[in-house]
Amino acid sequence: MSNHTAKQIHLISRPSGMPTKANFQLVEVELPAPTGGEVLIKNLYMSVDPYMRGRMRENAVYAEAYALDCVMYGGAIGEVIESADPSLQAGDIVLNGAAWQDKFIAKANTVSKVIPFDPEQLSLYLGTLGMPGLTSYVGLFKYGEHKEGETVFVSAASGAVGANVCQIAKLKGCRVIGSVGSDAKGQWLLDECGVDAVINYKTCGDISKALASAAPEGIDVYFENVGGDHLQAALEVMNPYGRIAACGMIASYNNAEPAPGPNNLMLIVGKKIRINGFIVSDHGDMRDQFLSEMIPWIQEGKVKSRETVFEGIDNAVDAFLGLFSGENFGKMVVKLG
Amino acid sequence: MSNHTAKQIHLISRPSGMPTKANFQLVEVELPAPTGGEVLIKNLYMSVDPYMRGRMRENAVYAEAYALDCVMYGGAIGEVIESADPSLQAGDIVLNGAAWQDKFIAKANTVSKVIPFDPEQLSLYLGTLGMPGLTSYVGLFKYGEHKEGETVFVSAASGAVGANVCQIAKLKGCRVIGSVGSDAKGQWLLDECGVDAVINYKTCGDISKALASAAPEGIDVYFENVGGDHLQAALEVMNPYGRIAACGMIASYNNAEPAPGPNNLMLIVGKKIRINGFIVSDHGDMRDQFLSEMIPWIQEGKVKSRETVFEGIDNAVDAFLGLFSGENFGKMVVKLG
Numbered sequence: 005m006s007n008h009t010a011k012q013i014h015l016i017s018r019p020s021g022m023p024t025k026a027n028f029q030l031v032e033v034e035l036p037a038p039t040g041g042e043v044l045i046k047n048l049y050m051s052v053d054p055y056m057r058g059r060m061r062e063n064a065v066y067a068e069a070y071a072l073d074c075v076m077y078g079g080a081i082g083e084v085i086e087s088a089d090p091s092l093q094a095g096d097i098v099l100n101g102a103a104w105q106d107k108f109i110a111k112a113n114t115v116s117k118v119i120p121f122d123p124e125q126l127s128l129y130l131g132t133l134g135m136p137g138l139t140s141y142v143g144l145f146k147y148g149e150h151k152e153g154e155t156v157f158v159s160a161a162s163g164a165v166g167a168n169v170c171q172i173a174k175l176k177g178c179r180v181i182g183s184v185g186s187d188a189k190g191q192w193l194l195d196e197c198g199v200d201a202v203i204n205y206k207t208c209g210d211i212s213k214a215l216a217s218a219a220p221e222g223i224d225v226y227f228e229n230v231g232g233d234h235l236q237a238a239l240e241v242m243n244p245y246g247r248i249a250a251c252g253m254i255a256s257y258n259n260a261e262p263a264p265g266p267n268n269l270m271l272i273v274g275k276k277i278r279i280n281g282f283i284v285s286d287h288g289d290m291r292d293q294f295l296s297e298m299i300p301w302i303q304e305g306k307v308k309s310r311e312t313v314f315e316g317i318d319n320a321v322d323a324f325l326g327l328f329s330g331e332n333f334g335k336m337v338v339k340l341g
Numbered sequence: 342m343s344n345h346t347a348k349q350i351h352l353i354s355r356p357s358g359m360p361t362k363a364n365f366q367l368v369e370v371e372l373p374a375p376t377g378g379e380v381l382i383k384n385l386y387m388s389v390d391p392y393m394r395g396r397m398r399e400n401a402v403y404a405e406a407y408a409l410d411c412v413m414y415g416g417a418i419g420e421v422i423e424s425a426d427p428s429l430q431a432g433d434i435v436l437n438g439a440a441w442q443d444k445f446i447a448k449a450n451t452v453s454k455v456i457p458f459d460p461e462q463l464s465l466y467l468g469t470l471g472m473p474g475l476t477s478y479v480g481l482f483k484y485g486e487h488k489e490g491e492t493v494f495v496s497a498a499s500g501a502v503g504a505n506v507c508q509i510a511k512l513k514g515c516r517v518i519g520s521v522g523s524d525a526k527g528q529w530l531l532d533e534c535g536v537d538a539v540i541n542y543k544t545c546g547d548i549s550k551a552l553a554s555a556a557p558e559g560i561d562v563y564f565e566n567v568g569g570d571h572l573q574a575a576l577e578v579m580n581p582y583g584r585i586a587a588c589g590m591i592a593s594y595n596n597a598e599p600a601p602g603p604n605n606l607m608l609i610v611g612k613k614i615r616i617n618g619f620i621v622s623d624h625g626d627m628r629d630q631f632l633s634e635m636i637p638w639i640q641e642g643k644v645k646s647r648e649t650v651f652e653g654i655d656n657a658v659d660a661f662l663g664l665f666s667g668e669n670f671g672k673m674v675v676k677l678g
Contacts, residue, residue, distance in 0.1 A: 065611040265602030272618040274402040279616040281609040
């Protein structure tokens, strides 16, 4: 067995405001052969996700902070190249938390073997079938508590999480309004995902007015991915006893100075609104139920997935940065293998 | 039976910003004698409460808007003077929703007879034993879900609601930190109510820093009566999975122009925080349980009540306006009888 060279992306300084390529460095390391209980894995796809921005802060509260001058990490799917553990063998496909590197050595019990339902769609395990898909499912069912016939508003609606929220809510009999940053994304939601109305927040003018117009009977659930003026609009148009599943607030992630919040928070009291911040990693207990619904939905064409694929670990930082300028259409992944 | 003259306070214009006496008018009306099913009631005490400010808006969302040029309404406790209904007789004490007038005619089934546990403390039925007390109880138990040993932060902590929240939370084994606007109020909370620490928000400087210092282990529950910088501080110092029972946001009630919200709302996601707006009128089902705990607490001296009493309906508007300048120490009531 020969040694391998791995390419890793390290965080070398903490961004203030929008990250730049100077915050990251590509580092090559030599990997030894795996020994007792270890496996050598070649990552085929890695995920870049907005939440990773929070991990670049020293005082990260959502998920543990990335250490400086170390490889970052996150969701990836790879193939076992060499195994020194009986539970895995070369060729096995494994989900792992070791993104931001193209190869790595790990204890076999820190990765999860998957039997792909379609070997051509491995990257789905980082999106619709992975963390973002489960996030959508948990947010809607556990915190949105949407009921048939209700109206659901989704921000970042064509994103990795948002597009699943839209489609699941439609499958469950809701009226769905999505906010997006381009007409092409909006058209895809309307044509392919069956969303009832879309708002292009970059061109609609006042989002509250656009939402009120798209939801003349008000909204009952808001799936929050953006914050700021989207949250303000949702509060404005929300019906009494509305629920907000707060998954993220990407509008604020790169603020060097914090921006003020909505000026209508008193509506939380007035309308008896519930807001739940949540993180998907608390809800692994819902994964089996999620997969049992989602895999058939994908196979039957009821849930569609868009992906934006960057090629090669050298472009992983660009892929990540693109999340904040809306370059991704659907799930952003980096193809490594 | 003679006719009676009633004094009523009418809303004659909708306030923009802080209300003034010019928004209200004292009107005298002649009342007929009660007839079939009616009673004539003399109010002994009426309540003034911050939430009434919301009812003065044309687009009230929390509770129905007051009509212009009509008597306002709200909680009061009175005595039956004449009855034309077999269920009530002269001398009966009744809770009613017909504040802002000293006498009125009502259908007997629209008022609730009470057997006062102490006839000298009738005004308690507008405070600790009434709507504000039940609000405290519902907010803490149903939405705060405080557990023994947790830390509870209460804003407007010496107010009608806040003082009960503080004392109930202490009785249930929590550490309690209250925010108040005067040192005298803070001292009362410390000395009489057993609160563990107080913050005078007018003199403490940065509320977030003061709260962090008073709660070195963070807060688990925030009982929100104020909004603005108090909400920002609570989010900043809150522990993961903290709960916010959003009862009111008095800081914003008299803003002619809406003020921006906290700049740290992303912490709702990061800390997996739950916020529940609520209104006590949804929770009448908890009243019996509430009274079964609260009456003994009062009788045993475990829950203390402070009141600020204005005399006479001519001073009811001043009493109401005083709520927004902190003139009340505890529950603000107007003695009418």
